Amino acid sequence: MLTSLSIKNYALIDHLHVDFNNGFTIITGETGAGKSILLGGLSLILGKRADLSSLRDKESKCVIEAVFDVTNYNLESLFSTEDLDFEPQTIIRREILPSGKSRAFVNDSPVNLSSLQLLGNRLVDIHSQHETLQLVDDAFQFQVIDALANVANDLNVYSQKRKEYITLNKALNQLVAFQTEAIKEHDYNLFLLNELTQAKLKSEELESLEEELETLSNIDAIQEKLTASNQLFSDEQIGVLNNVTELKNTLKQLSSISNKYEELYNRVNSSLIELDDVFSELERFQEDLEADPNRLQEVNARLTLINNLFQKHVVNSIEDLITIQAQLLEKVSATENVDADINTKKLEIAKAQQELDAIALVIHNKRKKAIPVLKIKLEAILAQLGMPNAQFNIVLNITNTYYPNGKEELNFLFSANKGGDFKPLKKAASGGELSRIMLAIKSILTQYIKLPTIMFDEIDTGVSGEISNKMADIMAGMSTTMQVFSITHLPQIAAKGHTHFKVYKEDVNEITTTNLVQLNHVERIVEIAQMLGGIEVSNSALAHAKELLN
Structure with a gap:
């Protein structure tokens, strides 16, 4: 989980340090207050390419540092592969120099961007309504099915058998x-x-x-x-x-x-x-x-x-x-x-192929059993999120090709309306629908696998009050097993958070600065009341805010 974030000399941020807790964390603020700046700084920690234009003071370097508690993330092998020192409290630091050069460090060891991205993908998942392409990606769809099918060990065996099969075929081709x-x-x-x-x-x-x-x-x-x-x-x-x-x-x-x-x-x-x-x-x-x-x-x-x-x-x-x-x-x-050697190698390949087919069939059968479970769960959650007619047709076809994750091709077909034709997700679902589908999928995944910290960036845009309540319940439910952030404009979601931060801008000496502050209970009431009724807070808005918080 993300335990702290420090940002210095980045965009409108002069100097910012904030500590985070586990559970459900809310971030609110007026449009243009700098929420995107906060996400931009965090993205640099996760391996995004640096831009010299993001320096607030062009003569000084920008430093962004995040501390993560990775105790339960099973990252020891990744640290070993990338030749990094594993620390339960892992510190990632990114520096952008006035010269335009960028440097990254993990536990004070220099790393390149590819290593930083590998680690970042295991630590934080930033999700917005504009970042739902992952949902239509085959690899992600298989990840969802496999989480429910519990085939991780089978996939490891399959991967090893596939390597042996490929090695044998390579040897045959050489012969x-x-x-x-x-x-x-x-x-x-x-x-x-x-x-x-x-x-x-x-x-x-x-x-x-x-x-x-x-x-x-x-x-x-x-x-x-x-x-x-x-x-x-x-x-x-x-x-x-x-x-x-x-x-x-x-x-x-x-x-x-x-x-x-x-x-x-x-x-x-x-x-x-x-x-x-x-x-x-x-x-x-x-x-x-x-x-x-x-x-x-x-x-x-x-x-x-x-x-x-x-x-x-x-x-x-x-x-x-x-x-x-x-x-x-x-x-x-x-x-x-060589004829005898070729025949021997062909026999070895046939045996390896039999073993590979056997484990691939085990994976296929487990996936087939998991699909109806996923379908029921998805459609039930989407009904709560204002999509009562949403239906999935998840098609799993076994092939003759040995892909890295099995022998199947997977198609997530979707229909949002009664009597509608099933089409691929990217053709059948709007941006708002994809966003809600992703939320539903992520909430289901938390029941089966350990997910990284997730940050929902205004995925509630265009959602009604009642549906936003359901979204908030889902995110709060997810936060019982993982760290969840939500950047939101909806008071119904803001009220469900365990911790509430506000992003705001202020002018000091004619210079605009973005800050982030944690709100106490009274401040939360005022903030939610303003989200309900505007800057001029009415008694009814305060009463509604208290009711939401309770």
């Missing part, structure tokens, strides 16, 4: 799109994969092949060098082995003379053993070495194949080709398996 695109590339990818698979690539074979090619290409030169090397080892005159053997024998003789020669002998003997082993290797290499034109052709062909694959796939290592082969295998397999 189908992938399939369409993959089919175009499948044959080529399969060709590339088969080419790489048939190549039977090994990660380290390139170095081995290049070495083998070098050997086979230079077989004669290698043979010549090996033969020369063997001769250097085995020649009887200058052969390495003979000379080193002779050296070993000489040192053997010296080692018998002195131990200091034995170490040299051992070293030469070790060298001779190593050289003999090298000679054996050379002989084996020479024996194994032979020209093999066929193998040379095979190696050349293998290297050509590998290099061609390098060029085709723009890589320079067999490891890269093996990686590409794995990727191609994955693509080809995915393409070949």
